[in-house]
Amino acid sequence: MRNKGKATSFDIAHRAGVSQSTVSRALRGSPLVNKETRDRIQAIARELNYKVDKNASNLRSQHSGTLALLLFEDPTPDDSLINPFFLSMLGSITRACAQAGYDLLVSFQQLSDDWHADYEDSNKADGIILLGYGDYVAYQSKLEQLVAQGTHFVRWGAVLPEQPGLSIGCDNFQGGRDLVEHLLALSRRRVAFLGHASNHYPEFFERYQGYCAALAAAGLKVDPALQLDAITTEQAGYEAVCALLDAGQSFDAVFSASDLIALGAMRALTDRGFKVPEQVAVVGFDDIHMAAFATPPLTTVRQNTKRAGELLVQSLLRTLHNLPVQSAKIPAELVIRRSCGQAVP
């Protein structure tokens, strides 16, 4: 149970009667080393509970074997309000990293203002994964700067045509259209949209465009009075519905740009005496865990976080190895529950 004077590759070399270089090679499974020698060295290493010193090996080989995950925190000091959708992403990214033999450093984006310097120049990480919903217009110049600096990064978010860097995202347009087609099929005609509909929030904007497309296909007009800005919080959803009601708008369905917004919307409707889904149907987006536990359970669109995490990590690793990569969308998957009145199978 040694706990200090950790074994080094020289100790192993000594015991194995070989040079330290051979130990180094053997431990990384180099085919240059004679198989028997290699096995012997590995056995000794295991016996001594030896682990390669990460700092030494990183320093010498000039890469860290580490990826940084930078979370964009919603503008709230309360940790419990971190969008639960990202927990799921975090889980799958963690797993995908481990599988690729990389370590994962986690931090909040706002804790640093020069990601390139703080992660790549310091050799803390070989590349960066950016996660979170923020104002994209402000964000874009940061992305451009990263590209200009040659930073290795990948971002979760809307996949747009002329975008700096690599993005992986959900097919928000398709998800939005599927959701609204579902509402229309259930004979809803006045569908409100709760969420930003501008290039500041391209993910929401794409969902909004899917909403518009579905309405247009059904020969319905988009009523601008039924669209209200809302950030991704339950509170924002609550307030948006109240504002709609206070403005005297009538509607029979609410498409919330995220599940958190939808949860708030349902609470506001209930508080104001409306029945969901009888009078107003509600749908969300993300399929966060609590969507299934809402009353009524929320119809929404699932983003496959497992696939997303894997794709983010794989894409980033490809850029690290200078392999061709491109931005990609994963499909959005309609999850029908009871919040829009259709019986669950």
Add this chain to the structure above:
Amino acid sequence: MRNKGKATSFDIAHRAGVSQSTVSRALRGSPLVNKETRDRIQAIARELNYKVDKNASNLRSQHSGTLALLLFEDPTPDDSLINPFFLSMLGSITRACAQAGYDLLVSFQQLSDDWHADYEDSNKADGIILLGYGDYVAYQSKLEQLVAQGTHFVRWGAVLPEQPGLSIGCDNFQGGRDLVEHLLALSRRRVAFLGHASNHYPEFFERYQGYCAALAAAGLKVDPALQLDAITTEQAGYEAVCALLDAGQSFDAVFSASDLIALGAMRALTDRGFKVPEQVAVVGFDDIHMAAFATPPLTTVRQNTKRAGELLVQSLLRTLHNLPVQSAKIPAELVIRRSCGQAVP
């Protein structure tokens, strides 16, 4: 916009007309260096966008400036089922680390079977934070091994008298007692307990003991038929209530050892035609985000995750610096909502 041939401390030394050692000192704010020289060096470093190479400095100084957070994953392959309580903890731990100038490595416990070797011996992290609910009996020998190896670690969980290593946890006993006293004050008399009540799950066990204490103080007997094992999932809560009902037990309240269990319990009760809280009151534990959005909103006990995260990080840092530390409990805070029938203020 240099992106290769990164500046080193020698480049800075050259520009500043001093030795590299002086640069190293100045950059770490050493008072040994003349203030003017120091300022000049720091200005040059900023201008060159220079960052100390973390691997080099770690290798030389033999510490990593990094903490590892090891999450115990619920026995499920689905990332979305990670207990949301831990998301909140993750957030506060991330913040506390950043504030202390440490980086945070995140992984799942089961991805390694020798934490000491994989994190400390490899110099990936100076210490380890263990987070998650697992079978404590199996766990204990791992903790003992860590202690024997001199691993620097702190664990979130039950704080027990003769426990290996350092633990930070909630006052589960008090939380459980408060919850049950609240139920009793509302005239509930047959309170079921959903959760393990054995030393395999000491956090649940302590909550159970709080439950027993409250009943005893009210002169009520503990009915073993009303206690059912359940792990921390919605599914487990659902099944436990069904089992209770199928066994023909009657009860007017359910104390669920976690909010996830409580959500499942409420769903089962509703499905079986019981009204919550009119016929059966339900309380949980954790105050996860969705507890407030349940129908009815769930009465529970909040564990202050911000405080918990800070305490975990601070305690671990103290062990790293060989300062005296001890296990500690943070208070549990009763959060009254509507699931047990009392009007919310």
Add this chain to the structure above:
DNA sequence: CTGAAAGCGCTTACAG
């Protein structure tokens, strides 16, 4: 207050 030098523990040309 400053500098020259050693050395942290590896990986990787280079030579054989």
Add this chain to the structure above:
DNA sequence: CTGAAAGCGCTTACAG
């Protein structure tokens, strides 16, 4: 297939 040597970029005694 193996070894001797250089060197990754710092920090830190040591000497002045």
